[in-house]
Amino acid sequence: MIASFYRKLKIKIALLFNPKNIKIAGSCKFCGYCCQNLYLCIHNRTVMTESEFEELSARFTYLSIFRIKESTPDGLVFTCTKLKDNKCTIYSERPFICRSYPTVRMFSMNSKLHENCGFYLTAKIPFKEILDTLKK
Numbered sequence: 424m425i426a427s428f429y430r431k432l433k434i435k436i437a438l439l440f441n442p443k444n445i446k447i448a449g450s451c452k453f454c455g456y457c458c459q460n461l462y463l464c465i466h467n468r469t470v471m472t473e474s475e476f477e478e479l480s481a482r483f484t485y486l487s488i489f490r491i492k493e494s495t496p497d498g499l500v501f502t503c504t505k506l507k508d509n510k511c512t513i514y515s516e517r518p519f520i521c522r523s524y525p526t527v528r529m530f531s532m533n534s535k536l537h538e539n540c541g542f543y544l545t546a547k548i549p550f551k552e553i554l555d556t557l558k559k
């Protein structure tokens with residue numbers, strides 16, 4: 424009985440922390456913060472140095488809209504030249520990285536959302552539902 428309970432608990436906790444059980448909820452408040460403070464992740468690697476950025480910009484022309492803001496141990500932080508009055512001036516043609524922001528995968532790469540961002544992470548299966556399953 425106890426062994427069965429712990430087996431179920433292990434499975435449910437694994438499920439809870441499985442990235443596939445995580446989804447993005449909420450909505451954009453159009454504060455513009457993410458466009459002014461972004462890390463670039465190209466081919467699963469965060470851009471770390473200026474020379475790396477120059478090399479990538481030569482290959483991927485859309486990167487020319489970004490300017491280096493600062494260098495941090497986690498990578499270069501960029502700002503976008505297309506943000507005016509907190510609005511994207513190329514909204515209908517914005518790059519894919521902007522269209523897909525934020526993604527669940529970025530959290531597995533230690534990225535964080537701005538504390539006032541309107542998006543947040545949540546579990547697809549609510550914790551209460553998992554507890555109710557365990558009680559059965």
Ligand code: SF4
Nearest residue numbers: 451452455457540541
């Ligand atoms: S930080 Fe969040 S709320 Fe603000 S513009 Fe970016 S996605 Fe929208």
Ligand code: SF4
Nearest residue numbers: 458503505506511521
């Ligand atoms: S292209 Fe538009 S959405 Fe993308 S970072 Fe620049 S201002 Fe933001």
